[in-house]
Amino acid sequence: MNITELALEGVKLIEPVVYQDSRGFFTESYQRSAWKKAGIEEEFIQDNHSLSMETGVIRGLHFQIGDAAQSKLVRVLAGSIYDVVVDIRPDSPTFTEWVAVTIRSEDHKQLLVPKGFAHGFCTLEPYTQVFYKVDQLYNREKERGIYWSDPAIGIKWPVNTPILSTKDEQLPNLESVLLEIYEKEGIL
Numbered sequence: 001m002n003i004t005e006l007a008l009e010g011v012k013l014i015e016p017v018v019y020q021d022s023r024g025f026f027t028e029s030y031q032r033s034a035w036k037k038a039g040i041e042e043e044f045i046q047d048n049h050s051l052s053m054e055t056g057v058i059r060g061l062h063f064q065i066g067d068a069a070q071s072k073l074v075r076v077l078a079g080s081i082y083d084v085v086v087d088i089r090p091d092s093p094t095f096t097e098w099v100a101v102t103i104r105s106e107d108h109k110q111l112l113v114p115k116g117f118a119h120g121f122c123t124l125e126p127y128t129q130v131f132y133k134v135d136q137l138y139n140r141e142k143e144r145g146i147y148w149s150d151p152a153i154g155i156k157w158p159v160n161t162p163i164l165s166t167k168d169e170q171l172p173n174l175e176s177v178l179l180e181i182y183e184k185e186g187i188l
């Protein structure tokens with residue numbers, strides 16, 4: 001297994017061993033003790049799977065707050081994505097900075113998105129399926145989002161007019177989200 005630390009502390013790209021043969025491939029896509037040894041210490045308790053039928057679907061930028069904050073281990077089962085992680089910890093030296101990686105199903109890469117980061121992706125192919133493990137349960141009250149093209153973050157997306165959910169179309173900018181969290185909850 002190969003692990004690459006990306007420019008934001010704690011964000012990692014994992015490349016598991018893949019055995020190719022005339023039939024296709026075999027890979028251990030997750031093995032708790034091996035992933036732990038490689039520094040992925042989270043206890044994952046939920047798996048999520050989404051299908052996006054079109055190229056240019058953006059899902060994000062999403063995160064959960066407080067004790068519902070999630071680490072995510074993201075991989076792609078079909079198609080490909082431009083996967084984005086944004087540091088939204090106000091006390092971090094890399095606050096508002098983002099990194100992006102392209103993940104194709106055939107390369108088997110996995111992206112670790114730690115707590116304190118917002119996550120989003122853009123599909124690069126139709127019928128793209130994304131599968132990710134999380135270490136906290138989904139919590140509707142504690143989920144938050146940031147508008148995909150917030151200029152204060154300045155992500156360079158591969159599309160200008162993405163397909164968005166109604167919820168994601170209405171997301172606020174980072175500054176308003178953080179203000180709302182501090183005013184109402186006193187936490188991030």
Ligand SMILES: Cc1cn([C@H]2C[C@H](O)[C@@H](COP(=O)(O)OP(=O)(O)O[C@H]3O[C@@H](C)C(=O)[C@@H](O)[C@H]3O)O2)c(=O)[nH]c1=O
Pocket residue numbers: 048050059060061062063072119120121137138165167
């Ligand atoms: C994320 C999630 C959603 N849902 C429900 C809520 C809603 O009715 C339906 C679709 O949810 P969404 O529109 O939020 O799905 P989606 O836009 O795919 O949300 C996901 O986006 C990516 C970028 C992430 O990082 C994830 O954590 C998650 O926020 O599924 C669950 O039941 N459990 C879950 O864990």
